[in-house]
Amino acid sequence: MSEFIIATYDWVPQWPRGHVRDLRIRWALEEAGLPYRVESVPFRDRGPEHFAHQPFGQAPWLIDGDQSIFETGAILLHLGERSPVLLPADPRARTQAVEWVFAALNSMEMATVPWSILKFSGDQDETHAGKSFDAFVGKRLGHLEAVLAQREWLAGTFSVADILMCEVLRLVERFDRLTEHPACREYIARATARPAFAKAYADQMAHFAKAD
Amino acid sequence: MSEFIIATYDWVPQWPRGHVRDLRIRWALEEAGLPYRVESVPFRDRGPEHFAHQPFGQAPWLIDGDQSIFETGAILLHLGERSPVLLPADPRARTQAVEWVFAALNSMEMATVPWSILKFSGDQDETHAGKSFDAFVGKRLGHLEAVLAQREWLAGTFSVADILMCEVLRLVERFDRLTEHPACREYIARATARPAFAKAYADQMAHFAKAD
Numbered sequence: 001m002s003e004f005i006i007a008t009y010d011w012v013p014q015w016p017r018g019h020v021r022d023l024r025i026r027w028a029l030e031e032a033g034l035p036y037r038v039e040s041v042p043f044r045d046r047g048p049e050h051f052a053h054q055p056f057g058q059a060p061w062l063i064d065g066d067q068s069i070f071e072t073g074a075i076l077l078h079l080g081e082r083s084p085v086l087l088p089a090d091p092r093a094r095t096q097a098v099e100w101v102f103a104a105l106n107s108m109e110m111a112t113v114p115w116s117i118l119k120f121s122g123d124q125d126e127t128h129a130g131k132s133f134d135a136f137v138g139k140r141l142g143h144l145e146a147v148l149a150q151r152e153w154l155a156g157t158f159s160v161a162d163i164l165m166c167e168v169l170r171l172v173e174r175f176d177r178l179t180e181h182p183a184c185r186e187y188i189a190r191a192t193a194r195p196a197f198a199k200a201y202a203d204q205m206a207h208f209a210k211a212d
Numbered sequence: 213m214s215e216f217i218i219a220t221y222d223w224v225p226q227w228p229r230g231h232v233r234d235l236r237i238r239w240a241l242e243e244a245g246l247p248y249r250v251e252s253v254p255f256r257d258r259g260p261e262h263f264a265h266q267p268f269g270q271a272p273w274l275i276d277g278d279q280s281i282f283e284t285g286a287i288l289l290h291l292g293e294r295s296p297v298l299l300p301a302d303p304r305a306r307t308q309a310v311e312w313v314f315a316a317l318n319s320m321e322m323a324t325v326p327w328s329i330l331k332f333s334g335d336q337d338e339t340h341a342g343k344s345f346d347a348f349v350g351k352r353l354g355h356l357e358a359v360l361a362q363r364e365w366l367a368g369t370f371s372v373a374d375i376l377m378c379e380v381l382r383l384v385e386r387f388d389r390l391t392e393h394p395a396c397r398e399y400i401a402r403a404t405a406r407p408a409f410a411k412a413y414a415d416q417m418a419h420f421a422k423a424d
Contacts, residue, residue, distance in 0.1 A: 067304060069307060098290075099281060099283045101286070102286045103282075105318045129339060132329070
């Protein structure tokens with residue numbers, strides 16, 4: 001089997017380190033024990049070559065042989081076809097995992113990412129928009145809390161859905177928004193205790209630190 | 213083959229009619245010529261039975277035999293496995309379609325849905341949050357415009373990715389935000405000219421009108 005290549009930025013500012021989306025792919029490849037290496041692309045000066053791989057000018061993307069794949073959701077489903085550790089082989093169980101992949105990236109991130117942008121941009125908490133996005137995040141978290149209080153992993157066994165949901169929740173926890181959601185916090189603790197997460201996280205931090 | 217069942221609300225207010233997500237599933241099933249019927253669930257009073265099918269209390273969901281599936285992205289990939297009209301059978305072409313499914317539901321909707329919530333909630337255009345979300349939407353639309361200026365359908369041939377992206381863009385167009393994005397507008401026109409869209413749209417409008 002040939003080596004996968006993760007393309008990610010050569011450098012990012014301090015704040016997003018530990019949350020850049022190549023972590024999701026590193027984590028999945030570590031869980032599956034699949035061979036890979038990381039290549040850097042410029043954070044500044046994203047040219048036509050960058051947009052040929054990633055039409056929105058973002059990173060990461062994955063190279064698998066002669067195929068280049070963008071969107072971490074698509075990349076994790078692609079890798080899931082190469083390892084039952086990432087996606088169950090049974091069609092019914094697989095569909096359940098895929099439901100939760102979309103729940104993480106659509107139902108949850110649609111609320112949490114805009115909310116985090118407002119949080120990050122400064123003191124927006126008392127504005128109408130700040131309150132309305134906080135209520136939106138709170139509502140989605142409340143529903144997720146009820147699910148996570150009942151199960152260890154979203155689709156029965158650990159899968160790429162848990163990698164994605166944990167990453168979504170880690171960003172929320174960063175702004176101390178999970179104090180009333182103990183099941184979400186315990187879920188993050190369970191997921192980040194996995195050796196594959198620890199390796200992926202340390203490797204991302206080292207990758208960006210190298211460029212300082 | 214047994215009939216698919218789409219579960220959607222019995223009624224919604226006027227505003228979201230024509231945009232409720234059962235339209236995405238109706239459209240896919242019409243494209244594929246797969247047999248289905250629609251069942252109503254209460255818009256008000258969503259009880260434990262509703263949450264057992266859809267953990268975030270949303271609609272729609274799909275019943276396929278004894279399996280209930282939530283998240284329109286997961287549902288459309290599930291249906292894609294039953295019809296090459298929805299997802300190409302060739303693995304490489306399929307991965308391309310899946311990339312664009314996630315691009316629609318994560319890269320685009322993460323910008324457009326919060327923006328539409330602000331738009332809908334009234335005169336937010338001049339606030340800091342209003343400007344910042346408008347810039348976010350504008351940036352993503354600009355990148356998508358460059359792609360759509362070069363191709364008829366996102367993944368070479370028509371696929372579920374186009375159903376999802378068209379639905380994302382129709383919401384943006386509703387707020388007149390595509391005046392500077394002719395390729396996006398032409399793409400919507402191409403997609404909505406398909407008989408399967410026209411049938412799905414008319415059926416959704418009739419479904420909700422029946423309950424008034």
